[in-house]
Amino acid sequence: MIRVLVVDDSAFMRKVIKDILDSDPGIQVIDTARNGKVGIEQAIKLRPDVITMDVEMPKMDGLAALSKIMKDNPTPVIMLSTLTTHGADITVKALEAGAVDCISKPSGSVSLDIEKISSEIISKVKIAAKAHVKKLKVSGRKILPPIRKLTINKVIAIGSSTGGPQTLLEILVRLPENIPPILIVQHMPPGFTKSLANRLNTYCSFNVKEAEERDTINRGLALVAPGGYHMTVRQSNPDNKKIIHLNDNPSVNAVKPSVDVMMESVVKIYGKNTCGVLLTGMGRDGANGMCSIKKAGGKTIAQDEASCVIFGMPKVAIEKGCVDKVAALSSIPEKIMLML
Numbered sequence: 001m002i003r004v005l006v007v008d009d010s011a012f013m014r015k016v017i018k019d020i021l022d023s024d025p026g027i028q029v030i031d032t033a034r035n036g037k038v039g040i041e042q043a044i045k046l047r048p049d050v051i052t053m054d055v056e057m058p059k060m061d062g063l064a065a066l067s068k069i070m071k072d073n074p075t076p077v078i079m080l081s082t083l084t085t086h087g088a089d090i091t092v093k094a095l096e097a098g099a100v101d102c103i104s105k106p107s108g109s110v111s112l113d114i115e116k117i118s119s120e121i122i123s124k125v126k127i128a129a130k131a132h133v134k135k136l137k138v139s140g141r142k143i144l145p146p147i148r149k150l151t152i153n154k155v156i157a158i159g160s161s162t163g164g165p166q167t168l169l170e171i172l173v174r175l176p177e178n179i180p181p182i183l184i185v186q187h188m189p190p191g192f193t194k195s196l197a198n199r200l201n202t203y204c205s206f207n208v209k210e211a212e213e214r215d216t217i218n219r220g221l222a223l224v225a226p227g228g229y230h231m232t233v234r235q236s237n238p239d240n241k242k243i244i245h246l247n248d249n250p251s252v253n254a255v256k257p258s259v260d261v262m263m264e265s266v267v268k269i270y271g272k273n274t275c276g277v278l279l280t281g282m283g284r285d286g287a288n289g290m291c292s293i294k295k296a297g298g299k300t301i302a303q304d305e306a307s308c309v310i311f312g313m314p315k316v317a318i319e320k321g322c323v324d325k326v327a328a329l330s331s332i333p334e335k336i337m338l339m340l
Contacts, residue, residue, distance in 0.1 A: 001026060001027070001028050002026055002027045002028070002049045002050060002125060002126065002129045003028055003030045003046070003047075003048045003049045003050075004021055004027060004028065004029050004030065004048055004049065004050045004051070004052065004125060005029075005030060005031055005032070005033065005039065005042055005043060005046060005048040005050075005051045005052075006018055006021070006029055006031075006032045006033070006051075006052050007032070007033045007034075007035070007036065007038075007039035007042075007051060007052065007053045007054060007057075007062070007065065008032070008033075008034075008052075008054040008057070008080065009034055009035055009054060009056075009057040009058060010054075011034075013054070013080075013114070014032040014034070016114055016115065017029075017052060017080075017114070017121065018032060020114075020115065020118045020121050020122065021052075021121065021122065021125060023118070023122075024122050026126070027122065027125060027126070030046055030048055031046055031048075034057075035057045035058055035059045035060055035065075036053070036057055036059065036060030036061055036062060036064055036065025036066075036068075037059050037060040037065070039051065039053065039060075039065050039069075040060075040065055040068050040069060043069055043073055043075060044072070044073055047073075047075075048075065049075075049076070049129050050075070050076045050077075050078065050125050050128045050129050051069070051075055051076070051077045051078070052077075052078050052080055052103075052121075052125070053065060053066060053077050053078065053079050053080065053094075053099070054079075054080050055079055055080065055081045055082070055087055055090050055091055055094070056082070056086075056087065056090070061090070062079055062090070062094060063090050063093055063094050063097070066079070066094050066097055066098065066099055067097055070097060070098040070133070070134075074098070074133045074134050075133065076100045076128040076129065076131045076133050077094075077098070077099045077100060077128075077133075078099065078100060078101050078102065078103060078124055078125065078128050079091050079094045079095070079099045079101070079102045079103070080102075080103050080105055081102055081103070081104055081105065081192075082104075082105050085195070088191050088192045088194070088195040089195045089198075089199075091192060091195070092165060092192060092195040092196050092199050093199070095164075095165035095166060095196075096165050096166050096169055096199065097166070098133060098134075098166060100127075100128045100131045100133060100162060100163060100309060101124050101127070101128060101162055102188070102189070102192065103117065103120060103121060103124060104189045104191065104192070127162060127282050127310065128162075130282075130310060131162065131163065131309050131310055132308065132309055132310075132311075133309065142174065143173070143174055143175070143176055143177075143205055144174055144175060144176055144333055144334065144337055145176065146176040146177060146178050147176060147178050147179070147180075147337070147340060153270060153273045154180040154181075154270075154273045154274075154275065154340050155180055155181050155182075155183065155217070155266060155270045155273060155274055155275070156179070156180055156181070156182045156183070156275045156277065156336060156340075157182075157183050157262060157263050157266045157267075157274055157275070157276050157277070157289070157293070158171075158182060158183070158184045158185070158276075158277045158278075158279065159184075159185045159186075159259030159262070159263065159276075159277070159278050159279065159281075159285065159286035159289065159313065160184075160185070160186050160187070160259075160278075160279035160280060160281055160313075161186070161187040161255075161279075161280065161281025161282060161283065161285065161310070161312075161313060162187075162280060162281050162282050162309055162310045162312075163279075163280040163281070163308065163309025163310055164186045164187070164279055164280060164281060165186065165188075165196055165199075166309075167279050167280050167303070167309070167329060168184065168186065168196075168200065168279070169199075169200065169203060170329055170330070171277075171279075171329070171332050171333050171336075172200055172203070172204050172208070172222065173203045173204055173205075174333040175204070175205070175206070175333055175336065175337075176205060176206075177205040177206050177220055178206075178219060178220055179206055179219070179220060179222075180219055180340060181217045181218055181219060181220075181221055181222070181223070181242075182221070182222035182223070183211075183217070183222075183223055183225075183231065183233070183262060183266060184222060184223065184224045184225065185224075185225045185231065185257045185258065185259045185261075185262045185286075186224060186225070187255050187257070187281065187285070188227045189227050189228075190226065190227035190228035191227060192227055193210050193224050193225065193226050193227045194210040194226070196210075196224060197209050197210040197222075197224040198210075200222070200224070204222070206220040206221060206222060207220060207221050207222070208221075208222040208223075208224065209221075209222075209223060209224070210223075210224050210226050211223040211224060211225055211226060211231055211244045211246065212226075212244065212246075213244065213245065213246050214236075214243050214244060214245075215243065215244040216236075216241050216242070216243055216244075217233065217241075217242040217243065217244065223244060225246075225257035225262060226246065226257070227256075227257070228248070228256055228257075229246040229247065229248060229256065229257055230246065230247050230248075230249055230252070230256060230257050230258055230261040230262070231244060231245075231246055231257050231261070231262050231265075232244075232245045232246075232247065232261060232262065232265035233245070233265050233266050233268075233269045233270075234269075235269055242269055242270075249261075252285070253283060253284060253285040254283070255283070255285055258285055259278070259285045259286035259289055259313070260285055260286060260287075260288045260289040261289075262289065263276055263286065263288075263289025263290065263292060263293060264288065264289050264292045266293075267289075267292045267293050267296045267298060270298075271296045271297065271298070272296055272297030272298050273298065274293045274296065274298035274299075275293075275298060275299045275300075275301070275336060275339045275340065276289065276290045276293040276294075276298060276299070276300045276301070277300075277301045277302075277332065277336065278290055278300070278301070278302045278303065278313055278314050278317050278323075279303045279308075279313070279314065279329075280303055280307075280308040280309045280310055280311070280312075280313070280314070281310055281312055281313040281314075282310045282312040282313070283312050283313060283316075284312070284313060284316040285313055286313050286316075286317060287313065287316040287317040287320050287322070290302070290317040290320075290322045290323060291317070291320055291322035293322075294322040294323075294324070295322075299324050299325075299339040300317070300322060300323050300324045300325070301323070301324065301325045301326075301327055301332060301335050301336065301339070302314035302317050302318055302323040302325070302326050302327070303326075303327065303328075303329055303332065304326050304327060304328050304329075306328065307328045307329035307330070308329075314326075324339075325339075
C-alpha cells in the first residue's frame with residue numbers, strides 16, 4: 001500500500017485529490033495539510049511514501065517545504081502546479097531541488113475539473129513510490145576544459161524523464177562553452193520545458209533554449225524539445241544547415257516529445273558522429289534510439305542504477321545491448337567529452 005500525504009491550501013483540492021488517490025486500491029491518503037509548514041510537520045510524523053505538494057501556498061510555499069523535506073527527510077514529492085509562467089518557473093526550481101515529478105492543474109490553483117487528470121495523478125504517484133530520492137548536490141559545478149580539437153559535425157543527443165531536470169543540471173553545468181550542439185528531450189508537460197530551458201541557460205557556459213521550428217543547430221547551443229511536440233532534425237537546402245523540425249504526430253512510447261523520435265532522426269543526419277546519452281526515467285523511451293545510434297557507429301552512454309531516480313529507460317537500453325558505457329551521474333560529463 002502506497003501511503004500518501006496531500007499538501008494544498010485549498011480544502012476543496014485536498015478533498016478531491018484525496019478521493020482520487022483513495023479510489024485506487026493500492027493507494028491510501030494518510031493525511032492532508034493546508035500549507036508547507038504543516039506538510040513538513042506531517043511528513044516527519046507520518047513518514048509517507050509519497051507527498052503531493054501544491055506550489056503556491058500561504059505561510060510556506062511548496063518550494064520552501066520541498067527544500068526542507070529533501071534536507072531533513074528525503075521523500076518522493078510530486079509538485080502540483082498551475083500552468084502559468086510563474087507556476088512553471090517555481091515547479092522547475094522544485095524539480096531541480098529534488099521533486100520527482102510535476103502535474104499541471106488543468107484550470108488554475110483551484111481546478112474544479114481536476115478529475116479529468118485522475119489517471120495521471122494515480123500513475124505518477126505509483127511511479128514516485130518507486131523513486132530513489134536524495135538531496136542532489138551539484139558537484140562543484142567545475143567546468144571541464146574546452147575542446148582543443150574542434151571536431152566537425154558531432155552532436156550530443158540526450159533523453160531523460162522522471163528525475164531528469166536535476167540530472168540534466170548536474171551534467172550540463174560541467175560541459176565547456178565550445179561543446180558540440182546538444183539536443184535534449186525531457187518528458188515534461190507543455191509550458192514547463194521553456195522554464196526548464198531558461199533555468200538551465202542561467203547555469204551553463206553555453207546557450208540553452210527551448211527549440212523552435214527551423215532553429216539552426218550550432219556548436220555551443222543546447223535545444224530542449226518543447227512539451228507536446230516531437231523534435232526532429234532536417235538538412236536545410238541549399239545552405240546545407242542542420243535545422244530543427246517540430247511535429248504534432250501521435251505520441252510514441254506514450255510520450256510526446258519522444259526520445260526515440262529525436263535520436264532516430266538525429267542519427268539519420270549525423271550517423272557515426274552522434275553521441276547518445278540516456279538518463280533516469282520510467283519506461284522504455286530512448287532504448288530504440290540508442291540502438292540506432294550504436295548501429296550507425298555512434299557512441300552511447302547510459303546512467304547507472306545507483307544514481308538514477310528511476311532506473312527504467314537506461315535499464316532497457318542496457319538490456320538491449322546498445323550501450324557503450326554505463327556511468328554514474330557524476331562521471332557522465334567526462335564520458336561525453338571522451339566520446340567527442
